[in-house]
Structure formats: C-alpha cells, structure tokens
Amino acid sequence: MLGGTSTRLFTSSSFHRLFSPACRVPSRSRTSFLVNMGIVFLIGAVLGWVSVKVFRPEEHLQGLVIACCSSGNWGTIPLMIVPAICNEEGSPFGDASTCNSLGLSYVSLSMALGNFYIWTHSYSVMKRSATLYKAKRRKKDAQIDTSKEHFGQDAAGDYAAFVPLSSEDLSDDVGSNSVTSPLLPNDPRASVLGYYLRRAEELAVEILKELWSPPSVAAVVGFSVGAVDKVKSLVTEEGSPLRVIQDCTKLLGGATIPCTVLILGGNLTKGIGKTVVKPSVLISVIVIRFVLLPTCGIGIVTAATKLGLLPNSPLYRYVLLLQSTVPPAMSIGTIAQLFDVGEEECSIIFLWTHLVAALALTLWSTVFMSLVL
Numbered sequence: 138m139l140g141g142t143s144t145r146l147f148t149s150s151s152f153h154r155l156f157s158p159a160c161r162v163p164s165r166s167r168t169s170f171l172v173n174m175g176i177v178f179l180i181g182a183v184l185g186w187v188s189v190k191v192f193r194p195e196e197h198l199q200g201l202v203i204a205c206c207s208s209g210n211w212g213t214i215p216l217m218i219v220p221a222i223c224n225e226e227g228s229p230f231g232d233a234s235t236c237n238s239l240g241l242s243y244v245s246l247s248m249a250l251g252n253f254y255i256w257t258h259s260y261s262v263m264k265r266s267a268t269l270y271k272a273k274r275r276k277k278d279a280q281i282d283t284s285k286e287h288f289g290q291d292a293a294g295d296y297a298a299f300v301p302l303s304s305e306d307l308s309d310d311v312g313s314n315s316v317t318s319p320l321l322p323n324d325p326r327a328s329v330l331g332y333y334l335r336r337a338e339e340l341a342v343e344i345l346k347e348l349w350s351p352p353s354v355a356a357v358v359g360f361s362v363g364a365v366d367k368v369k370s371l372v373t374e375e376g377s378p379l380r381v382i383q384d385c386t387k388l389l390g391g392a393t394i395p396c397t398v399l400i401l402g403g404n405l406t407k408g409i410g411k412t413v414v415k416p417s418v419l420i421s422v423i424v425i426r427f428v429l430l431p432t433c434g435i436g437i438v439t440a441a442t443k444l445g446l447l448p449n450s451p452l453y454r455y456v457l458l459l460q461s462t463v464p465p466a467m468s469i470g471t472i473a474q475l476f477d478v479g480e481e482e483c484s485i486i487f488l489w490t491h492l493v494a495a496l497a498l499t500l501w502s503t504v505f506m507s508l509v510l
Contacts, residue, residue, distance in 0.1 A: 174250050175254070180429075182258065185206030192417045192418050201469070201473065204259040209461070209466055210465065210467060216248075219455075220240060243452070414485045431461050434461025462498060462505075464487070
C-alpha cells in the first residue's frame with residue numbers, strides 16, 4: 138500500500154533510532170543478544186518449515202510462512218513496551234531514568250541484530266519462494282500459449298496457424314531451427330570446477346547485495362562506533378566534539394514509532410475481509426509465534442542464567458524473553474511488496490497475529506516478570 142515510501146521511512150528512522158543507544162551495550166551483552174536471537178530465529182525457521190510441509194500452503198506463500206515464524210518485530214513492539222514499564226510508578230526495574238536508558242540500549246541492539254537476520258535469511262527465503270513461483274507461472278503460461286498454437290490459434294485468437302507458410306518464412310524457420318552441436322570440453326573436471334566457481338561467485342554477490350540493505354548498513358555503522366571505545370566516547374559522552382551526532386540521531390529517531398505504526402496500519406487494511414490464507418496455516422503461525430517460541434525462549438534464558446552466561450539484570454533478561462513473544466516483523470510486508478508476491482496474505486497474517494499479540498504479550502509479560510524478578 139505504501140510501497141517504496143514505507144521502505145524509506147522505516148529504514149531511515151530505524152537507522153537514527155538504533156545508531157547511538159546500542160553503542161552503550163557491553164560486548165558480553167551483545168554476544169548474549171546475538172546468540173539468543175539466533176537460536177530463537179533458527180527454532181522459528183525450523184518450525185515454519187515444518188508447518189509448510191504439514192499444512193502445504195500455496196507455493197508463493199511458503200517463504201512468507203517461514204519468514205513470519207522466524208522473524209519477529211524486535212524493534213517497534215519492545216520500543217513501546219519497555220519505556221512504558223520503566224515510566225510506571227513503582228516500576229519493578231528501578232529508577233525510571235536508568236531503566237529508560239538501559240532499556241533503550243537493549244531494544245536498539247535487538248532491533249539492529251534483528252535487521253541482520255531479517256534482511257539476510259528471511260529476505261533470501263522469500264526471494265527464492267517468489268522466484269520459483271513466478272518461474273512456474275511463466276512456464277504454465279508458456280504451455281498454455283503452446284497449446285493454443287498446437288490447435289492453430291495464435292495469441293490474437295485467430296486461427297492463422299492453419300495457413301501454409303510462404304517459401305521465405307519456411308526458409309527462415311528451417312534456418313532458425315538448425316541444430317548446432319556445442320563443443321564439448323576437453324577436461325570434464327574443469328567444467329565442473331568452473332560451474333561451482335560460478336555458483337560460489339553468484340552466491341557471494343547475492344549475500345553482499347542483501348547485506349547492503351539500509352538496515353544492515355545502519356547496524357554495521359552502529360556496531361563500528363560502539364566497538365571502538367575512543368570513537369564511542371567522541372559520540373556519546375557529555376561535552377564531546379561529536380555529541381551533536383547523538384543528539385540529532387535521537388531527535389530523528391523519535392519518528393520511528395509513528396512511522397512504523399502508520400506503515401503497519403496501512404498494511405493491515407489489505408487483510409480486512411479477505412480469506413485467501415488457509416485457516417490451518419494461519420493458526421500454525423499464531424501457535425508457533427505465541428506458544429512454542431515463548432516456551433523455547435524461557436528455556437533458553439533460564440538455562441543461560443543458571444550457567445552464568447547472562448548479566449545479573451532483570452531488565453536485560455526481560456528483554457531477552459520479550460524477543461520470543463513479539464508478532465512477525467513488519468519488514469516482511471516490505472519484502473512482500475518488493476517481490477510483488479503474497480501482499481494480501483501477508484496483511485491477513487499481520488492482522489490476526491497482531492490481534493492475538495495484544496492478549497499474548499500481556500499474559501507472557503506477566504510470566505516473564507515472575508521469572509526475572
């Protein structure tokens with residue numbers, strides 16, 4: 138619905154929102170975030186693949202289902218929930234100012250890492266699904282055209298195929314259909330090696346193109362600044378010469394939530410009154426996102442806490458648990474628009490998952506609070 142405009146708004150606001158706060162997260166915490174989100178993402182992708190094999194949605198929806206099960210809204214939803222909890226009177230996470238500062242850092246890091254996963258794996262899965270679907274559709278259309286020609290009907294509906302060819306057309310047709318045998322390679326091993334080298338080169342180019350998306354570039358810039366202490370101090374400390382960069386990014390980053398909510402509302406309108414998705418597929422996505430993944434997330438965080446791999450911070454562990462309970466990522470809708478496949482189906486999945494998320498997030502947040510406090 139919003140197309141390219143939504144992409145520019147979302148990626149631009151995401152950059153300004155995640156650039157500076159994520160720099161303040163310690164390296165150990167970044168590693169924990171990366172591993173936790175990677176495990177949750179992998180489990181969601183596997184469960185989505187199982188759902189595709191069991192419920193067999195249409196071919197063009199298979200990549201969409203896997204992406205919706207694996208990629209979560211790790212930015213907008215936590216950006217609304219965590220500050221709201223911190224600003225409550227008697228917040229369980231302590232002082233409101235400290236809670237907001239740490240919470241924004243954790244959520245920004247979550248958004249940055251999430252963009253890596255979404256714009257690499259989910260993008261590739263949906264791209265492959267869309268490419269295969271369009272190729273089969275073109276092949277089917279070509280077969281229909283061939284059958285029409287077989288019965289003597291051309292593309293305009295006229296039965297011109299029964300008219301005999303002239304001598305010139307016949308000679309042109311014979312010349313175009315002449316068979317030329319290609320030269321066989323002298324060394325079969327060289328041809329096989331060349332084939333694999335070409336495939337490796339194509340794969341490397343594709344990965345680089347996907348990593349060059351604006352959210353991924355923004356995350357790389359943010360991590361680069363945060364990884365170098367001297368550069369980070371120039372940007373984040375009071376009175377530093379580049380402090381204006383952080384102030385500007387904070388100001389521009391304030392547009393993140395309004396822009397993403399606007400985009401979400403525009404995407405959800407496409408799913409109203411539509412029934413193009415099998416109920417079994419829709420229910421499987423909801424169960425995976427709001428039942429199975431939160432359960433797995435609790436197990437992962439609990440095990441990591443007992444092993445002493447996580448900082449002793451209730452807010453940190455709460456954000457980790459929250460990552461497994463959010464609805465599908467809004468970037469999936471952007472990817473569906475880019476490939477022009479499954480837009481209505483994506484809107485339907487978004488509509489129902491966000492309706493369920495209103496209840497699921499409340500229930501699971503209560504459970505998470507009891508676990509981390």
